[in-house]
Structures are given as C-alpha cells and as structure tokens.
Amino acid sequence: MHQVFRITLDDALPVLQAARAKAEEIGVKQTICVVDDGGNVVALHRLPGARLTGVEISIAKAFTAAGHERATHLFNEPPNGPALPGNEAFGINQMLPGKFAIFVGGFPIVHEGQIVGGVGVSGGNGEQDKAVGAAALQGFADHIAKVGVGQRP
DSSP: OOOOOOOOHHHHHHHHHHHHHHHHHHTOOOEEEEEETTSOEEEEEEOTTOOTTHHHHHHHHHHHHHHHTSOGGGGSOTTTOTTSTTSTTTTGGGSSTTTOOOSSSEEEEEETTEEEEEEEEESSOHHHHHHHHHHHHHHHHHHHHHHOTTOOO
C-alpha cells in the first residue's frame, strides 16, 4: 500500500508567508501560487502592485512544477534542457496552452520523496524568482519540521 501526502491550506500559508518575506526583502512585487499534487490552486497571493498577469503565470508555473515533477527552469537550461530547440521535449509547452510553463519560477514541493504540490512565483527576473521560490520551499520545510505531518498549529 502507498501512503499519499496532500498539501492543505494550513501547509500553504507558511509557504506564501516565507515567499512574501523574501520578495519584500529583495524589493520585488511578486505573485505566489501554491497548488496541490493535482495542480489545483490551494492558495495565491499577489503582493500590492504586482502585475495582473502574474496571477495566471504563477498558477501555470506551480501547475507545471507539480504535474511534471521538476522545476520549470530545467526545461530550458542549456545544453540539455528537454524543451530547447532540437531536444526531445521541444514544444511541450504547447500541449496544455496557457497552463504549461517552461521558464523560471515553478518549483515542486516535495515531502518524503513525494510531490505534494508546487509553488509558482512571478514578477521578478529569473534570479529573483528563484530566490523567492527557494524561500517558499524553505518555508514549507520549516513548517513541516515545526508542526509535523497531519498536525495543525
């Protein structure tokens, strides 16, 4: 039998909080989205002044990271990024138009080797999105370490 972990709103809120803190620290107006393992939005926060387009972009990044079980920037990282021209997954972003993002800002959320969700970050440049994404993942890890699995604050 296989045990399945599922991210909840109580798990997603510390992710948003950590991501927001990092975005504010580096001075970037970000939109952050957390999805569950099925790519369904659990929580989304658009910081004041963040672009309107960031909502849909952050959802697509989180969806892709959770559903394809990899950080979105890995699709285009030279030289072997699978979505680069001439590589095996070139054009994969056309499979689910508007939902499949192959650029920086989407990160899978992993617990005990399972993908339990994804986080999508939109609004900065690549390095800024990576920094906010890393903070989001650390927020999840800190939350789980503090409250444990199946526990609520």
